[in-house]
Amino acid sequence: MSSSTGNKDFRDQLGKFRLDSNNPPSLPSSWSHLPAPDSPLDSSPARSKRVSTACDFCRKRKKKCDFRYPNCSACTRAGVRCTIPPPGPQVANTSVPRDQLENLQKRVQWLEEIVRRKSGISVADLATGTPIDGEGDPDWWYQVPAMIATGSRAPASIPSPAGSSGSPAPAGPTGSEAPTRVGTELPNVGEIFRDQLEHRRPSVARPTSAPRVLRLSSLEEAEQVAGQYFDSIGYQYPFMSRLEFMNHLRHIYSGGVPSSEVHNAYHITMAIALLIGSVDSTKPAEFYHASQETLPLALQNEDLPSVRALLGLALYTSFATAGPSIWHVLGTAMRLATSLGLHKARSYPTTEEEEMAKRAFWSLYNFDRLIASTLGRPLGIADEDISVSLPRELNDDGTEVPGASAMTIPVQVIRLRRIFSRIYRYLYSSRPQPPPREVAATLSQFRREVDDWRMSAPVFPSALLYSTSYYDYLYYTTLLLMYRPSQHNPTPDTTSIISCGDSSIQVIRSYWDSYSIGKLKWIWLTLSQVYFAGITILWCLEQNARALREARPAPWHPDEQMMRRATQAVVVLLEEFGKRRAGVDRLAETFRHQSTTIFSQMAYQQQQMEPNQPVPQPQDPGPPQPPISLAAPPPPPVPLAPILDDVLLVDGSGTVPMIDPQMAEQLSYSYNWFQEEMASYYTI
Template structure:
């Protein structure tokens, strides 16, 4: 290396030392190489002393990021800017050798990760067009196809001397790691991390003309699209209905859609076919067609990419196969946060701003729903969100509070904000608060939820949908708030009554949909039906416990409505068992629990009826003699076979039923058991 090269390298080394003022990464400290005994020892020289050592005229040991003297003094270690005094200083050979080894190692990492050899490329050479290192957007397609990211074991990756690598973490070639649920999926968060933190400018998506599936006619396609927007569109309005309908007509008149619209068209048609309970094979065909342009739809970090991931998440809610909704939503939330969708900021136009808000709040709604259903943490804290809710705009851009297609979604988003605070307060690992605090907090939450329901506007174009959907969300929120939770495992009488009434209403809502053939046979429906059913059983167990302790029963439900609710759960679970293998075992478990509790209720009622009537008050003595009378015969025993709308729950043997003293605890823990069961079976 000639003198000019040495001077240039020393200047760069000085700049590197000056600019590296952040925390030291794990590999920044490079141990010194072991000197060769045959080589005569020589003193180590540093390029320059830090400012603190220079002022004290002491020798600096040049440790990074702080030298020993600065560390002892508790000051920040700084060096003067590069200049003649730096350029004239020699560089220790061991530092130069270690840096060269690290450069070679990093070049090998780049080659293995991206397939690009950068050894012969000049520094700063663009590499986007060769080997496609920006392959992160292909991850959802890999998830959908069940593919895995090529792994590179520690044993196969050469580690430079002094790089901090440890052989303890190396994996022997050919060894197999243990696999579990979801082990075949790539680590989406790790793949996205570098791209989301070092975003590149958006580029135009390349034109493509893949296959386009079409229904029999444009009228049928328009009907299927309307079915989607009239149901899922009211809950998750991340897709513009006018824009989609215009593109739909363009497709059915022979036009070639853009990659993002190609993906959106096929995934929405697949979801609509599943909602309509049509041919599942046809829906799967549309889904696989959408995957052909998913990598192109996710090429840039923009709204089309967020919408593509949201569509993928909605599909997984209905389909029995596909990627994990938990992984997809996690990747979507990372992308949305990287784009700043959760922050209030300015946009080029009102339309762009509103669509960005709709995409983020749709993601927020899904995140809260899935987290509470699976008992998992939420993807973003409410304190980190500063963006406002979307405006209630008509299709022509005019604001119409209470009378636009965004009326229902905005109202749902308001409830989700309350829902989020309830879930965060009750379902966490924080210490259990005093009972008085819990009662006061739940009372405040109940007032907010009641005010929300009273102020909920009715959208005339979807009158029945808006009112029934509001009621369903209202009662599911109360059920989440009052049922046994981590920080309120023993609810009071008010909570028991609210749990029972809300559960009956939730089941009634699902039964009404089932009666008209519009029930969605998805895992979310299954979980809500089961949660409501076991909550009714828990409330009945609390009644039985109060009676055993000679206290009045806290919940006094309408007997017929309560029994019909239990019967509806039994029927719905049995119907789920015909469509989803494995649910039949769940239905049998619920039926057994119902049998025990209703047998207990019948036995207690029998004991009350057989108790002798209270003695009359003593009569004053009379001179007229009374004729002696015989005691009335005992009443016949009450049969121990309560009939639940022609569903016999006990065998009618007449014997005392075996009551499990831990029934309430078992029902409480069945929430967690069912959440784990759902996540494992449906790969959520």
């Protein structure tokens, strides 16, 4: 085909394209470093701007065209677009801008440059239709992750950027003379996806009206229920402003219609508060289902209200027997929070916005550490990735009172959680087990940090009982996590055994105090802590029995009466849980059997050490005797099961029960078993 014929065919096809010369295509922000279509990519001599055909406007007016580029003088004066008729009969009714050809050439050059920068392949030097993928595979990009991980090169058949044909590059030795391949200049994956990351889905205003709104009988009752939430959960997870919530509450009870995010926050908060103060779950479930009507709208944007909505949903799930997986909800919330950069130090327009963002992130951090350690799962974010500071100790009126504000307790809890997080990562990981001496030294350092935290914890006057008792509870649960058998401390020393036993008794005392005044939260987190503390006491007693069998002194010397009361309290609490949660009755029976076996072993060893004392014969236990409680229960008396005493240490045959030599291993296994059992049973 002659060159003139080829040029004619190209001109004939040119009219099929319309390209607005006044609005050239814009570049994404991440590609701002590339040459724009308006500027030449090389320093080649300028092409001729004249054309040999008069424009349509001059032809219709039968005037002489001065062929100015890109608009002639007549078109410029008239304010019209200067177009020329394309050659050929196919598109005779279509006109194109005078600078159409140059714009197309610029665009082709621009696209070729993008391909060269992204892939390292100079397609401008290749013939049209040349295969540029390895072995003809059009999807060779799937190899990029493996290439990055291994540092290997791209497929050998991918041509060199300097190549002028489609033939594969020679597989010669690598060196300075070897041609540069794609594998030596891997594409910048971050640059490829930067546009998508920087241009997330834009925020859309949420609807100002909401579906049905549930209300309690009066505003006074609603304020009382909401106050129960902020006086308990609000101290642990202060991601909502009490003042703002109460203002929305009054607006709702005055007949106002809340926005979708306020609607969701109001209903889920009231559902949680009703669950805390009532055994009946009917009313909380109604509020929960109402909150679900606006949950999609509350989550439609990537913003702080979405994080708060997920936190509220996770809190409800931790209290209720129904709802989504708390593990999945918290994971979603953590990814959204990091996407928003809440974990990083940054500037905000106002102090209020900054503090509420901090409160939301640290509430999420606190909740994540609690759930991960309870279920034996990884943490949602590493402490090394967090640079945002702790919230300031501000009151609702904006005054900052360190040590005596509404944020004093939450900030103190977060400080402990940061120590707690390092303990968990050190002891419960898949890394090689460190030497026992190193473990002992590390635990000693952790213990000093935890003790210092408890000694320096400020007391918030208006929550005196709550702060002190809550600090004690957190202190002993942290020690329990630190000293109980773990991956890096499978055989704890005497210090660990003593700390385990004493901490477990104190944890149970804390829960028993709440149970005695009718304020125990019947949630799976409470169940987990009670059961863990109970089996830890049994494990410590088994360590005592093992030491005596090996003619060593017993490491733990607890107060006998206090230890038995704590064990009995676990039995009672598990039985009470069984009345409210399906499946816990089996757990209570397992713990009763384990505790009976351990106490039988203790009694048997004591008899062996005192051979002159007659072996006690089985007796009729008779009617259940009232136990000695850890705290005086309010009237009416709290129903308790028979106390664990020597009368329960032998069976009806009069023989001592068989002592399982693997009891300690079974108790240690119970930690992991219960985590998995609970997570699967309650779909956590």
